[in-house]
Amino acid sequence: MSAPPPGPADAPLLRVEHLTMRFGGLTAVDDLSFEAHAGQITALIGPNGAGKTTVFNCITGFYKPSEGMLTLTPPDGGRATLLERLPDFRIAREARVSRTFQNIRLFSGMTLLENLMVAQHNPLMRASGYTLLGMLGIGGFARAERAAIERATAWLDRVGLLHRADDPAGELPYGDQRRLEIARAMCSDPLLLCLDEPAAGLNPRESAALNALLRGIRDDGVSILLIEHDMSVVMEISDHVVVLDYGVKIADGAARAVRDDPKVIAAYLGVEDDEVEAAEAEALQAGEAA
Amino acid sequence: MALKARDAAIEGEAARQGFAEIVKQAAFAALVTLGLCIPLLAIRTDQSLNNQLVLVPRWDAVAIACGLVFLGRIALAYVGRAGSLTGGTTARFHAAGAARPVGKARLASFLRTALLGFVVAFPFIAIWGVGWQGSIKWIDNFGVQILIYVMLGWGLNIVVGLAGLLDLGYVAFYAVGAYSYALLAKNFGLSFWLLLPLSGILAAFWGVLLGFPVLRLRGDYLAIVTLAFGEIIRLVLINWVDFSNGYAGIGGIPRPTFFGIPFNASDDGFAARFGLEFTPLYRTIFLYYVILALALLTAIVTIRLRRLPIGRAWEALREDEIACRALGIDTVNTKLTAFALGAMFGGFAGAFFAARQGFISPESFTFIESALILWIVVLGGMGSQIGVAIAAVVMIGGTELLRELDFLKAVFGQDFDPAQYRMLIFGLAGVMMIRWKPRGLVSTREPTVFLRERKAVSVDLVKEGHG
Numbered sequence: 001m002s003a004p005p006p007g008p009a010d011a012p013l014l015r016v017e018h019l020t021m022r023f024g025g026l027t028a029v030d031d032l033s034f035e036a037h038a039g040q041i042t043a044l045i046g047p048n049g050a051g052k053t054t055v056f057n058c059i060t061g062f063y064k065p066s067e068g069m070l071t072l073t074p075p076d077g078g079r080a081t082l083l084e085r086l087p088d089f090r091i092a093r094e095a096r097v098s099r100t101f102q103n104i105r106l107f108s109g110m111t112l113l114e115n116l117m118v119a120q121h122n123p124l125m126r127a128s129g130y131t132l133l134g135m136l137g138i139g140g141f142a143r144a145e146r147a148a149i150e151r152a153t154a155w156l157d158r159v160g161l162l163h164r165a166d167d168p169a170g171e172l173p174y175g176d177q178r179r180l181e182i183a184r185a186m187c188s189d190p191l192l193l194c195l196d197e198p199a200a201g202l203n204p205r206e207s208a209a210l211n212a213l214l215r216g217i218r219d220d221g222v223s224i225l226l227i228e229h230d231m232s233v234v235m236e237i238s239d240h241v242v243v244l245d246y247g248v249k250i251a252d253g254a255a256r257a258v259r260d261d262p263k264v265i266a267a268y269l270g271v272e273d274d275e276v277e278a279a280e281a282e283a284l285q286a287g288e289a290a
Numbered sequence: 291m292a293l294k295a296r297d298a299a300i301e302g303e304a305a306r307q308g309f310a311e312i313v314k315q316a317a318f319a320a321l322v323t324l325g326l327c328i329p330l331l332a333i334r335t336d337q338s339l340n341n342q343l344v345l346v347p348r349w350d351a352v353a354i355a356c357g358l359v360f361l362g363r364i365a366l367a368y369v370g371r372a373g374s375l376t377g378g379t380t381a382r383f384h385a386a387g388a389a390r391p392v393g394k395a396r397l398a399s400f401l402r403t404a405l406l407g408f409v410v411a412f413p414f415i416a417i418w419g420v421g422w423q424g425s426i427k428w429i430d431n432f433g434v435q436i437l438i439y440v441m442l443g444w445g446l447n448i449v450v451g452l453a454g455l456l457d458l459g460y461v462a463f464y465a466v467g468a469y470s471y472a473l474l475a476k477n478f479g480l481s482f483w484l485l486l487p488l489s490g491i492l493a494a495f496w497g498v499l500l501g502f503p504v505l506r507l508r509g510d511y512l513a514i515v516t517l518a519f520g521e522i523i524r525l526v527l528i529n530w531v532d533f534s535n536g537y538a539g540i541g542g543i544p545r546p547t548f549f550g551i552p553f554n555a556s557d558d559g560f561a562a563r564f565g566l567e568f569t570p571l572y573r574t575i576f577l578y579y580v581i582l583a584l585a586l587l588t589a590i591v592t593i594r595l596r597r598l599p600i601g602r603a604w605e606a607l608r609e610d611e612i613a614c615r616a617l618g619i620d621t622v623n624t625k626l627t628a629f630a631l632g633a634m635f636g637g638f639a640g641a642f643f644a645a646r647q648g649f650i651s652p653e654s655f656t657f658i659e660s661a662l663i664l665w666i667v668v669l670g671g672m673g674s675q676i677g678v679a680i681a682a683v684v685m686i687g688g689t690e691l692l693r694e695l696d697f698l699k700a701v702f703g704q705d706f707d708p709a710q711y712r713m714l715i716f717g718l719a720g721v722m723m724i725r726w727k728p729r730g731l732v733s734t735r736e737p738t739v740f741l742r743e744r745k746a747v748s749v750d751l752v753k754e755g756h757g
Contacts, residue, residue, distance in 0.1 A: 089614075089615045090618075092616055101612075105610045105612060105613040106613070107610055108751050108752075108753065110609060110737070113740065117599075117602055118606040122618050124599035128599055131598055134599075135591070166740045167745065171751065
């Protein structure tokens with residue numbers, strides 16, 4: 001469970017350096033630096049309004065960061081990509097970072113299978129010769145499409161939705177929609193899967209199934225970056241936890257260490273009045289001493 | 291026994307109350323009508339013998355209108371009640387239909403074949419039915435005219451129905467196609483078969499040109515910019531007289547030939563070459579098959595594209611643009627292809643229109659045409675091919691049929707022209723559609739790919755897109 005210290009040889013999959021995001025006068029994320037390593041589940045936690053989703057939106061290109069550098073280095077030794085320089089769809093396509101959304105965004109009028117086929121848009125576009133060859137029925141499009149359907153079927157089976165493959169996604173119950181969104185993100189063949197509160201609204205049994213699914217994805221070699229409020233999920237599956245409060249990182253480390261960190265407890269639960277007084281007195285003394 | 295009697299009494303009371311409520315609503319509707327009619331119907335301005343303006347009161351017309359609305363509202367209330375009673379059985383019927391998709395699919399494919407057969411044989415059916423002289427009107431006014439709008443509807447369907455981009459200026463591309471053909475054919479003498487694809491390409495080029503700056507806009511903003519573009523094209527055609535001859539339009543546009551053989555009465559004309567007696571009908575039949583082929587091309591291309599990744603991306607874009615970008619789809623390019631492709635089919639139709647008419651002017655490309663084409667797409671059910679075709683037949687065929695209703699003159703007097711009531715009927719049809727079929731005639735979506743069975747998706751789940 002403990003995160004191995006990064007050696008000089010193995011660069012982290014995602015390195016976030018001095019990330020700052022301002023909206024007018026509000027600084028939502030303030031000089032945040034952390035790393036997510038290949039083959040690990042990294043959790044980003046913090047109270048409501050801590051700036052977790054803003055960090056996600058910066059990583060996936062939906063926001064342009066005000067400052068900072070986001071480097072994605074493929075574990076197979078490929079060229080590193082600077083995410084802050086790419087528009088959102090190229091981050092998904094070229095840097096292979098895929099994401100889900102806090103408020104589920106499925107193509108509700110399309111069937112489950114179609115949802116997973118849309119996720120494989122880019123390889124299928126190439127196989128169809130950017131539509132021209134596919135239109136004429138030449139080239140390897142039919143084969144590529146069969147492979148895409150197979151991949152989609154495998155993922156539907158894995159999230160337990162194969163029996164509903166031909167139903168519209170909008171008809172699924174909430175928990176199934178969450179799992180389908182993860183399957184759809186996985187069909188785009190990512191290196192890093194960013195999940196924004198995947199366990200929100202799930203019952204304990206669904207949440208346990210989600211844990212198993214996410215562990216399975218990690219064991220397949222896909223790294224996961226996770227925002228989550230459900231501590232049972234975070235503590236059970238995360239290899240590495242980063243805690244944010246008011247846009248500032250207050251803790252970073254293995255799940256167990258972070259859980260016992262007094263600053264984290266203070267951020268989540270608040271602190272006793274006398275502790276505040278003690279801290280203030282301490283600060284005052286320090287000020288006088290200086 | 292007593293209980294039963296009381297139940298009956300309560301039921302009767304409820305019915306009486308219901309009726310009173312209905313009458314009250316109907317009276318209110320009649321009152322609204324009265325308010326609307328006073329400025330619109332009650333007074334007619336006329337010229338007296340010494341050229342003075344006189345006001346002719348028409349209170350009888352107002353009374354008729356109010357009475358019609360009153361009775362209509364009552365009838366509507368009863369129809370609505372009957373509908374809610376039968377609702378349960380139709381739901382059960384649908385469930386049974388879903389359980390036996392094979393029979394339904396077979397019926398649908400049979401209907402499709404029969405329909406296609408009818409469309410292909412239509413000119414001969416017309417000749418057989420009304421003779422050589424009478425059939426030219428049927429083939430031209432009904433056949434060709436309807437097929438032009440079917441094709442325009444299918445072209446716009448790609449943009450509005452599949453990609454969910456509201457385009458209020460589609461007629462601009464129709465105009466680009468028509469003027470491309472007219473000017474290039476007249477000035478450079480290029481042939482119809484060369485100019486047909488060229489006009490489509492030029493229209494697509496204008497689609498891309500417009501699309502680049504505006505496809506970042508969404509929803510209402512996109513609609514307004516496309517509307518403005520449609521008007522700009524028309525105003526340029528009106529005012530750039532050197533180029534387009536302004537209001538006067540372009541006449542004497544070369545007519546299409548039968549692969550080089552002209553349709554005329556000369557010795558090397560179509561009739562003479564094939565040893566037939568000359569009649570203008572041959573050209574009409576030829577034009578009918580050309581537009582039929584073009585319309586079918588549009589349909590086949592659209593059907594095929596829907597099953598390719600680009601088509602699926604269009605529909606995904608209509609459903610959720612942000613999710614598309616998160617999956618690595620270049621949304622601007624995807625929208626542009628939809629826009630350009632829709633424009634291209636509009637351009638084909640425009641070139642055909644110019645060749646068929648032999649004369650074009652900016653009058654043919656007003657906003658009302660855009661609105662009519664959009665109407666056809668919305669009435670048909672956005673994204674549905676067969677729905678759009680049916681809507682085009684109803685809208686265009688209906689308009690043409692109004693001209694045929696001469697017997698109404700016997701009822702309403704000699705100067706009654708039913709075709710004048712076209713817009714009124716469109717409006718009524720629109721209100722009825724919004725009331726009963728808000729998502730169009732065909733309100734299911736066919737999935738583009740399936741694992742075990744093709745289940746139609748209810749349109750309630752399908753989004754309409756927001757630009």
